Amino acid sequence: MTVLSHILGFPRIGLHRELKKSLENYWNGQCNKNDLLKIGRQLRMRHWQQQKDIGIDLIPVGDFAWYDHVLTNSFMVNNIPDRHRNYAGNDNVDIDLLFFVARGGYNNYKESIAASDMIKWFNTNYHYIVPEFVFGQKFELKWIQLLDEVDEALSLGYNVKPVLLGPLTYLWLGKTKGNKFNKLLLLDSLLLVYKEILEKLAKKGISWVQIDEPILVLELPNEWKEIFYHAYFQFKDNIQLLLTTYFDSISHQIDVIREIPVQGIHVDCTIKDNDLSVIHKKLPSNWLLSAGVINGRNIWCSDLYSCFKQLSLLTSNREIWVGSSCSLLHSPIDLSNEVKLNKEIKNQLAFAIQKCKELVMLRTALNEINDTQYQHALQQYSIHKCPRLNPSIIRDELVEVRLENIISTKHHRKHPYEIRKIVQKEYFKLPILPITTIGSFPQTEEIRKMRLDFKSGRLDYYLYCVNIRKYIKKIILEQENIGLDVLVHGEIERNDMVEYFSEHLNGFIFTQNGWIQSYGSRCVKPPIIIGDVSRRDNKEITVKWINYAQSLTNKPVKGMLTGPITIMSWSFCREDINPKIISLQIASAIQDEVMDLENAGINIIQIDEPAFRESLPLKISAWSKYLKWAVESFKVCSSLAKDSTQIHTHMCYSEFSDIIDIIVELDADVITIEASRSNLDILECFKEIKNFNSIGPGIYDVHSSVIPSVEYFTKRLYKIFKYISIERLWVNPDCGLKTRSWREVIHSLTNMVQAVKKMRKNI
Ligand code: GLN
Numbered sequence: 001m002t003v004l005s006h007i008l009g010f011p012r013i014g015l016h017r018e019l020k021k022s023l024e025n026y027w028n029g030q031c032n033k034n035d036l037l038k039i040g041r042q043l044r045m046r047h048w049q050q051q052k053d054i055g056i057d058l059i060p061v062g063d064f065a066w067y068d069h070v071l072t073n074s075f076m077v078n079n080i081p082d083r084h085r086n087y088a089g090n091d092n093v094d095i096d097l098l099f100f101v102a103r104g105g106y107n108n109y110k111e112s113i114a115a116s117d118m119i120k121w122f123n124t125n126y127h128y129i130v131p132e133f134v135f136g137q138k139f140e141l142k143w144i145q146l147l148d149e150v151d152e153a154l155s156l157g158y159n160v161k162p163v164l165l166g167p168l169t170y171l172w173l174g175k176t177k178g179n180k181f182n183k184l185l186l187l188d189s190l191l192l193v194y195k196e197i198l199e200k201l202a203k204k205g206i207s208w209v210q211i212d213e214p215i216l217v218l219e220l221p222n223e224w225k226e227i228f229y230h231a232y233f234q235f236k237d238n239i240q241l242l243l244t245t246y247f248d249s250i251s252h253q254i255d256v257i258r259e260i261p262v263q264g265i266h267v268d269c270t271i272k273d274n275d276l277s278v279i280h281k282k283l284p285s286n287w288l289l290s291a292g293v294i295n296g297r298n299i300w301c302s303d304l305y306s307c308f309k310q311l312s313l314l315t316s317n318r319e320i321w322v323g324s325s326c327s328l329l330h331s332p333i334d335l336s337n338e339v340k341l342n343k344e345i346k347n348q349l350a351f352a353i354q355k356c357k358e359l360v361m362l363r364t365a366l367n368e369i370n371d372t373q374y375q376h377a378l379q380q381y382s383i384h385k386c387p388r389l390n391p392s393i394i395r396d397e398l399v400e401v402r403l404e405n406i407i408s409t410k411h412h413r414k415h416p417y418e419i420r421k422i423v424q425k426e427y428f429k430l431p432i433l434p435i436t437t438i439g440s441f442p443q444t445e446e447i448r449k450m451r452l453d454f455k456s457g458r459l460d461y462y463l464y465c466v467n468i469r470k471y472i473k474k475i476i477l478e479q480e481n482i483g484l485d486v487l488v489h490g491e492i493e494r495n496d497m498v499e500y501f502s503e504h505l506n507g508f509i510f511t512q513n514g515w516i517q518s519y520g521s522r523c524v525k526p527p528i529i530i531g532d533v534s535r536r537d538n539k540e541i542t543v544k545w546i547n548y549a550q551s552l553t554n555k556p557v558k559g560m561l562t563g564p565i566t567i568m569s570w571s572f573c574r575e576d577i578n579p580k581i582i583s584l585q586i587a588s589a590i591q592d593e594v595m596d597l598e599n600a601g602i603n604i605i606q607i608d609e610p611a612f613r614e615s616l617p618l619k620i621s622a623w624s625k626y627l628k629w630a631v632e633s634f635k636v637c638s639s640l641a642k643d644s645t646q647i648h649t650h651m652c653y654s655e656f657s658d659i660i661d662i663i664v665e666l667d668a669d670v671i672t673i674e675a676s677r678s679n680l681d682i683l684e685c686f687k688e689i690k691n692f693n694s695i696g697p698g699i700y701d702v703h704s705s706v707i708p709s710v711e712y713f714t715k716r717l718y719k720i721f722k723y724i725s726i727e728r729l730w731v732n733p734d735c736g737l738k739t740r741s742w743r744e745v746i747h748s749l750t751n752m753v754q755a756v757k758k759m760r761k762n763i
């Protein structure tokens with residue numbers, strides 16, 4: 001049987017971030033809707049053609065999204081929250097409404113309307129817009145982007161494989177509004193829409209649909225497991241369905257899966273537990289098996305020869321496709337654009353385009369199994385592309401010895417929080433409800449340009465420092481004017497919270513264009529960890545700037561660091577090194593930085609860990625192993641700090657309720673946590689936990705352009721009081737302010753401070 005190649009999706013943002021740029025231009029009124037639609041069309045066409053030129057057999061269609069594919073799906077089934085739908089006073093379901101749901105804004109009566117919640121997509125750093133469900137809701141086919149794009153691709157002559165987010169994963173990812181109810185009550189109505197779409201696709205001559213049900217890798221409650229059969233039974237005669245899973249193994253659920261009436265399954269073969277020979281034995285013999293052997297989430301070349309040997313045992317017994325493990329949404333686009341990388345390392349990397357080429361090589365060798373030249377080529381590929389990296393580039397004996405010590409020590413602050421609290425109270429003399437921010441201030445065009453000029457050598461180091469100081473001064477002055485209690489220096493020297501630190505660490509390298517979509521128009525450029533990690537020349541990274549900021553004010557200035565789990569998770573790591581080791585090495589470097597800050601007289605230090613939750617394994621049974629070293633890594637950073645040094649941490653855009661007691665275990669003196677997008681739902685958990693330290697639940701959404709009023713803040717505070725006692729409470733926005741304008745920031749923070757000041761008088 002002929003083996004076919006496919007990928008689960010291509011990055012949509014564009015090699016030069018064209019989608020990002022035109023989205024932002026559109027939002028700023030600098031281009032019109034037609035220009036935006038045109039860019040989208042051009043990107044889709046370019047990506048389809050690139051795949052075809054390389055030789056990919058089935059082209060995914062439906063992987064493109066204007067903001068997020070989960071949001072597209074909500075529109076497809078006409079699931080649009082009333083507060084957004086009614087904003088224009090008419091029933092226009094258009095792209096502006098889509099952006100309104102994603103970003104919030106003002107309705108026709110000048111009332112501010114909150115965006116929908118946004119959280120991370122499984123264990124990735126991609127954020128999706130959370131669907132909202134209400135009891136008794138009915139769905140209907142509304143937004144037919146998928147069908148239009150399928151027509152578009154068919155008319156251009158591509159061999160189309162539509163991509164659809166499966167109904168059960170879609171329901172699972174959403175949250176209920178109003179009185180709690182079982183989301184599965186909505187399933188039947190939802191299935192009608194899916195049925196209609198599948199019928200329409202079948203009419204267009206489509207033979208296979210990739211239907212993504214990544215929740216099948218989770219340890220699902222029985223009720224959810226069992227309903228898969230019922231759901232897919234409804235589609236059984238429509239079209240062939242490739243039930244698509246990724247990010248973890250399905251071995252625990254294979255008995256359930258084999259009963260689902262579909263025609264094929266895709267498994268993520270980068271996961272050890274997904275043993276193809278075992279899965280093959282257990283699957284119905286007439287099912288197609290799509291093997292996701294090329295890692296869609298990392299940038300290293302694949303060991304094609306090993307893949308070949310494993311797959312060649314199956315191809316005579318079963319219909320096989322070879323594919324990327326997951327969508328290439330999580331991979332940068334094209335390595336050939338990188339001209340600055342070390343040759344030896346570049347030779348071992350593969351981005352989306354190169355991954356497509358790998359798939360085609362593998363497919364060809366499997367189809368031409370009797371022609372040894374193709375196997376020989378794979379063998380050569382594996383030898384040349386997957387050697388261990390040169391040890392002299394990547395090993396550092398000192399770091400490795402230190403790691404041994406770190407591993408054999410228990411890391412705790414000297415005294416428990418109850419004692420530290422008293423020391424700190426005396427030391428800082430902060431008012432009740434201390435007010436602070438999460439770290440960054442607006443990153444204007446001017447600041448970005450200045451940083452870029454410095455990087456490219458157009459601005460010398462001296463002038464760069466003069467400039468940075470100028471901005472820090474402005475930021476300190478503004479914060480004093482607004483009346484905040486604990487100030488920050490504003491992070492203007494940082495392009496990105498991970499890239500900045502890794503640029504000052506040994507063991508990291510950087511791409512020029514390795515952009516990945518994080519949410520909406522926002523992209524990140526993850527560094528690559530190639531070897532042992534320590535501070536460059538053992539030199540401080542942040543002290544000079546924080547010190548300068550502190551010299552300008554009598555109020556405490558908080559030192560801002562990125563934590564080890566976040567630095568690791570938002571980088572591409574070696575696949576052959578245990579993540580625990582990488583994380584503890586980074587933690588040692590951050591420990592050094594904490595000590596240098598403390599020695600310089602900085603007594604409040606925030607260690608951001610926004611990736612802490614997203615890096616949790618998807619299977620609950622694997623949590624405790626991860627959490628043990630993740631918590632340890634955080635404590636390595638902070639444990640040597642004096643009692644009077646107040647350690648903060650910050651987390652955001654995740655589902656925290658299930659790890660609250662772990663967050664408590666980090667033993668940070670203050671936790672600031674994003675909570676406003678989810679309407680402070682998280683507070684419920686803090687009610688039950690008695691022994692947590694201080695907490696600053698994010699009080700407003702920084703990712704929306706809405707400026708909250710004094711009344712809004714007052715109401716929020718009253719709500720928070722119900723859950724958290726006043727003496728433990730801090731007041732802060734829910735994340736950094738770098739994406740906002742100065743006008744918005746000054747306005748919002750001033751209202752926030754006003755509300756707190758009034759409140760202090762009342763208490
Ligand atoms: N300190 C960072 C900032 O303010 C935190 C960002 C984040 O949580 N993602 O930008």
Ligand code: ZN
Pocket residue numbers: 438610650651652674734735736
């Ligand atoms: Zn944040």
